[in-house]
Amino acid sequence: MDTLNLEVLTPNGSIFNGPVTTVTVPGEEGEFGVLSGHVALTTLLKAGVIDIIQESGKKESIVVNWGVVQVANNTVTVLVDGAVAIRGDSESDIAKALDEAKALISSVADSHAMIASVSARVESAAHSHMF
Amino acid sequence: MANLKEIQRQIKSVSNTQKTTRAMKLVSTAKLRRAEELAKRSRLFAQKTNQVIAEIASRIQCNKVGGIQSRCFVQNDAPKTIDIIFVTADKGLCGGFNMQTIKAVKRLMTEYKNKGVNIRVRGIGKKGVEYFTFNQVELLDAVKNLSSAPDMQRSSEFMARSIKDFNDGIVDAVYLVYNGYKNVITQELHVNRLLPVTIEDFDCEKASNSVLELEAHDEEKMLDSLIAKYAEYNMYYALIDSVAAEHSARMQAMDAATNNAKQMVKSLTVKFNKARQEAITTELIEIISGVESMK
Numbered sequence: 381m382d383t384l385n386l387e388v389l390t391p392n393g394s395i396f397n398g399p400v401t402t403v404t405v406p407g408e409e410g411e412f413g414v415l416s417g418h419v420a421l422t423t424l425l426k427a428g429v430i431d432i433i434q435e436s437g438k439k440e441s442i443v444v445n446w447g448v449v450q451v452a453n454n455t456v457t458v459l460v461d462g463a464v465a466i467r468g469d470s471e472s473d474i475a476k477a478l479d480e481a482k483a484l485i486s487s488v489a490d491s492h493a494m495i496a497s498v499s500a501r502v503e504s505a506a507h508s509h510m511f
Numbered sequence: 512m513a514n515l516k517e518i519q520r521q522i523k524s525v526s527n528t529q530k531t532t533r534a535m536k537l538v539s540t541a542k543l544r545r546a547e548e549l550a551k552r553s554r555l556f557a558q559k560t561n562q563v564i565a566e567i568a569s570r571i572q573c574n575k576v577g578g579i580q581s582r583c584f585v586q587n588d589a590p591k592t593i594d595i596i597f598v599t600a601d602k603g604l605c606g607g608f609n610m611q612t613i614k615a616v617k618r619l620m621t622e623y624k625n626k627g628v629n630i631r632v633r634g635i636g637k638k639g640v641e642y643f644t645f646n647q648v649e650l651l652d653a654v655k656n657l658s659s660a661p662d663m664q665r666s667s668e669f670m671a672r673s674i675k676d677f678n679d680g681i682v683d684a685v686y687l688v689y690n691g692y693k694n695v696i697t698q699e700l701h702v703n704r705l706l707p708v709t710i711e712d713f714d715c716e717k718a719s720n721s722v723l724e725l726e727a728h729d730e731e732k733m734l735d736s737l738i739a740k741y742a743e744y745n746m747y748y749a750l751i752d753s754v755a756a757e758h759s760a761r762m763q764a765m766d767a768a769t770n771n772a773k774q775m776v777k778s779l780t781v782k783f784n785k786a787r788q789e790a791i792t793t794e795l796i797e798i799i800s801g802v803e804s805m806k
Contacts, residue, residue: 459560
């Protein structure tokens with residue numbers, strides 16, 4: 381499957397940089413997925429989860445609070461304010477990342493429904509990492 | 512003999528100071544490495560953000576009748592009120608690091624005062640805040656303990672006030688003054704205008720050729736929220752850069768202090784030896800003349 385390059389940048393550095401097959405981002409007008417060959421696009425992101433499927437088929441989730449995404453020339457650049465990647469080598473690492481992610485979301489989201497939906501998604505993502 | 516003891520005491524005191532300055536230099540070296548790493552990582556974000564802003568701005572400028580309307584881009588040649596934000600260190604003992612920033616702020620203030628512009632000064636860092644308070648310059652905001660530990664959230668909150676006042680029309684321009692890191696031995700003073708944003712030239716050709724498609728129905732709204740983030744981020748970057756510069760300045764100052772102490776110990780030791788020799792000679796003369804008188 382064709383890949384595209386994804387780069388997730390925060391003010392504190394890059395947290396993801398590499399080839400992916402699919403990336404799903406929470407656009408302001410609704411969630412959308414980007415595959416290889418996507419048309420050029422620039423839009424704002426709202427708080428939510430970025431789902432990544434890597435070349436190897438490995439899934440990864442990054443929780444973000446705000447951002448801008450730019451798709452051009454088979455490259456996706458995501459500029460975000462605060463982001464937490466749900467990954468880690470041990471269960472305790474993942475649990476820690478999960479707590480951070482929830483704190484990040486509850487600091488920006490204004491509705492309980494949104495916090496709940498994002499929390500549920502990151503938890504399921506974390507579970508798929510653990511087992 | 513009292514003189515000998517006195518010199519000995521001085522040597523001890525100087526070499527103790529030397530120990531302290533050497534330790535401080537080592538600490539700064541370690542901290543500098545960390546700060547430098549952080550600044551390097553964060554520079555990438557700045558580049559991308561500037562790129563995206565320039566692209567969107569050019570697009571609006573070129574495609575819309577009347578060009579860009581956003582207040583963030585309109586160059587105002589006769590501002591009525593300006594914000595000057597400065598960043599200094601929380602601690603001293605770093606050579607002329609803080610003083611350079613303070614001088615630049617004062618220069619900027621005189622320049623605008625002569626033009627009859629109303630100035631609001633907002634400060635970060637204990638040293639600068641103390642200086643201006645002591646000299647009875649009114650500060651709109653004074654934040655301490657932020658410049659030694661940069662924090663995105665706190666700096667954003669600080670910046671948000673200027674952005675809001677700018678958007679409400681209370682302030683016409685926002686300047687940021689800080690001493691940034693150039694390399695291990697040099698710091699570079701930055702006087703940047705954060706708002707309105709300066710875009711060198713609108714690249715219309717590139718804008719019309721590019722395949723950029725904007726999803727948001729309101730381009731200017733998107734641009735405005737991006738500009739706010741841009742200003743906030745620049746504030747944060749200034750803090751990171753300033754920390755790196757502070758450590759490099761302190762490293763240098765402490766290195767110089769250690770060398771000076773070394774020189775001082777050297778010259779004091781010479782003085783001590785001379786005094787000791789003198790004492791011995793005097794004693795010998797006394798003994799010899801005592802023996803002579805016994806004969």
